[in-house]
Amino acid sequence: MRNVSGLGLSGAVAFMALLAASGPALSQQAPMLDELVSSGALPPLEERLPANPLVIEPVESIGTYGGTWRSALRGGLDNAWIARTVAYDGLVRYDREWKEIIPNLAESWEVSADSRTYTFKLRDGLKWNNGTPFTSEDIAFAVELFSEPTYGGGTFIKNPQNPVSVEVVDDTTFSLVFGNPNGVIMDELASVNGLTLVSLNKAYCSQFYPAYNENAGAEAQAAGFETWEAWMEDRCGWATETIRWGNPELPFMNAWMVEQPLTGDATRATFVRNPYYWKVDTEGNQLPYIDRLDMRVSDSLEEITLMALNGEIDFQDRHIATVVNQPLFFDGQEQGDYRLGANVPSNMNTLVLQFNLNHVDEKRRELFQNKDFRIGISHLLDREEIIDVVFTGQGEPFQAAPRPESPFYDEEMAKQYTEYDPDAAAAAFEAAGLVRNGDYYTFADGTPLNVTIDLISSFRSEWVDMMELMQLQLEAGGINIELNNIDRTLYYDKRLVGDYDAQIWQGDGGLDVIQEPRYYMPSGAESVWAFRWQAWYNGSDPEIAEEPADWAKEQMDLYTQLRGEGDPAVRDDLMKQILAIAKENFPVIGVSLPGNGYYIAKNNMRNIAEPMLHAYLFPTPAPYDPFQWYFD
Template sequence: MTHPLQGKRPAGIAIGAITAALMLNGSALAQYQQAPELDALVSSGALPPVAERLPANPLVIEPVDSVGTYGGTWRSALRGGLDNAWIARTVAYDGLVRYDREWKEIIPNLAESWEVSADARTYTFKLREGLKWNNGTPFTSADIAFAVELFAEPSYGGGTFMKNPNNPVTVEVIDDTTFSFVFEHPNGLIMDDLASVNGLTVVSLSKDYCSQFYPKYNPDAAANAKAAGFETWELHMTDRCSWATETIRWANPDLPMMNAWMIDDPLTGDATRASFKRNPYYWKVDTEGNQLPYIDRLDMRVSDSLEEITLMALNGEIDFQDRHIATVANQPLFFDGQEGGDYRLGANVPSSMNTLVLQFNLNHVDEKRRELFANKDFRIGVSHLLDREEIIDVVFTGQGEPFQAAPRPESPFYDEEMAKQYTEFDPDAAAAAFERAGLSKGGDGVYTFGDGSPLKVTITSSPRSVRNGWT
């Protein structure tokens, strides 16, 4: 299946330019350039020159196609004011580390390097020297230590690695750019967690800004919270620093960020639009020294109506998106509407292995069905009765291929026999398999158990949107 929906490329976007990472021998480029819209701010003294805004060793991004040009707005949409996952994917994926484009290796990001102790208890990270929040204040090891300290507060109810009672963690600050996570027990999964979208959490709290709401650092924090209309400092902290909820993070334009774009129009409860503008202190450049991002703005329509979002996409009013609209029901609409809407469907490799899996209840309360469902020949027969090619042609507009519940071809565990076995539509093979399973077929076409009772199987399906083209 091909999706997400990709419209006309906004001016300045080089597909993949902000997602493929490469360190060029660990050295900085000789010259840097900035987006033209920042020139006036630098000339007036409102912003330092680009070389002073970048770290000593910015992360160099190698474009997939070519070096891009500056400008343009990326238009997309959110489903209501609580829909923050699309923002997390597009704006917020900038933690200490990240996955490469193939999702095979964890690579440097805010941290330029790291070391792991032999017992997997101590993880020591080296930040890029000279990193800055979008307001120009330094991003240092103290910010990491502050985040771990705050998220470990008893009044915080989240479930991050920073608050795991079975494996507590502390932070040892070595200097401004070097710190260690020290776990009570070995933690072999922490790098994967830091490389996921969850990695934002530990780099999301500026100590300089958020400590003003924390009684440990500001004795007036509780009184200030009351004056601001909050019962407790915790509620005030949550409102200003998104301490306990992801959604509020996008509601406070004053909250410092390390992302490519920063809040312009906040995502408040009654917002109909959320927007983000260029972060002038963003710490990545392309191979020619152009400070990223290329795109000036992100504009997101906020609507509770999936029909409205779908119509926007069909009309070419969305530049790039898959969330909510890349569904089985929508695929024929989008496929047929490409010329009229002046967009195209782009190839996407989903993380799920299959569109639909029939899973029989091997613990059925009925003994006959329990025994039958556990019989491999019965399941082989059902598999041969599925006309996958017809489903792909009719439902998925020809996109996809017959596949079992098995690792995808991109996986190191892919096995062609396991993936393709019994996927042919073959009623005769199905009938033979059912016979081996002890079923009999009557003249009316209904299968019966050995005792003559009819076989009836109830299939319950989930209403969630199917995004995958494997059947």
């Protein structure tokens, strides 16, 4: 087996030296814990920390304890902000540059030569926030539970093409054993998706599971739930699901633990420091520095924006750091006593237009699968007008392609068909078999072509402005467009039915190209443009799965090879081949490359990095270690 602990030899030596240097100084804790320790309600610090706590280098300086970090959630379902601030503590994690996978709960790991067996060594003495040991059995329990066909979501644990099992060696050593080679699992574990594996305390959650409690079904009904699965979800909802933040009894491994839970009618959710948190700074002070997190829960963006302007938010970017708000926040810095920092987005596009290549209507399916039709649509978009009007000139015309900062960047792919050219559009529509009858194009048989585009305005406020401009541009070029602003639940439900013309979303996959190829190939459920092809590939929803076009099947074969490849250079080459096929077949349409984003931070909040790379799989700001932020 080869060791890939993420440190390298010199890094491992430096890390151990740092531990040795800080070891004798492990005596400092937050003042709010002193009375609990002196009264005997809480063990002393040396009994709460593992034998080798993870030592964290502060961004600027050693911090001071205390204070409450104020931010806001948009409604009771806004779980992503919690995942990005509280919950990023998997087995491994990304470094602050998003270049390397480094130790976290696991201090080291080894990978078999065939990339099927990954053996992890946990830190000795890790404890849940209730003081009970965190062990290999908790990992094995999570895999066992999520392997249940009736429970849990679509994680790597429930991949029919590559099933996984756990071999427990001892309390701190276990192996993930895959049926086939898995060359991308470490990135999965280092991303926000890695939370799933470390989110379930076996001692607590097993009481809701029939495999450990034969009365779980009856007890679930007695508690008001129809099934044990519903009871389990209510008490031990997995990973980033909202309910996980609604049960203060559920043990945590994070820097802060639930104090006031997030529920459907909550007006705020609060978190308090975990006295058993297993990280320290370079002087041996137990982290986190900040005592509490207080998140206002509001459906009103106006209220959250006003809170930030009034200096009532200490750090936030989610929801409020929009292009429209930027001048407002810039002008209000002095009065609100805050500053604006730079976010470099991983998204490669402000909006991706996805026509449904698997439409249940045969005539529309044939049209939408025609590359010439998509080329025509792209040439009708005046991207410069959209950038000037909606984004105040920030950005540039761009297709769904890796960002310029990515090693996969291909200028030709990024810029193809981005010219506003009505004549080229007309030629493309003619090649696609459309006929211009009066103001609008029709099918060849004279049937009207009315295209409905679904959007969710509540997710991105600028999408409405973008789509209204795009509607005018497309209709001027002869394509009759109807905008359908719908609820997010319905937005997702339509994918299974297949009776939708097009949907839009943001341009994921600009930097995390291998991990997020949804627009380059039909890789998963977010590949809305080919939902039934991805179902065929992933073995999901067999009742609607359809065999893909040959070019998409070629991509799938390449990606299957990529996922089983242990050599990063070979994986990169396979991804380049997938991108070349995407470039040739042009499955989706992009609008513009996003300009840099920003965050809002109070002037006395320290150790915040600038700029930050901003992504979901790299769940900003979590990889920049908010537990080492402090108030000066």
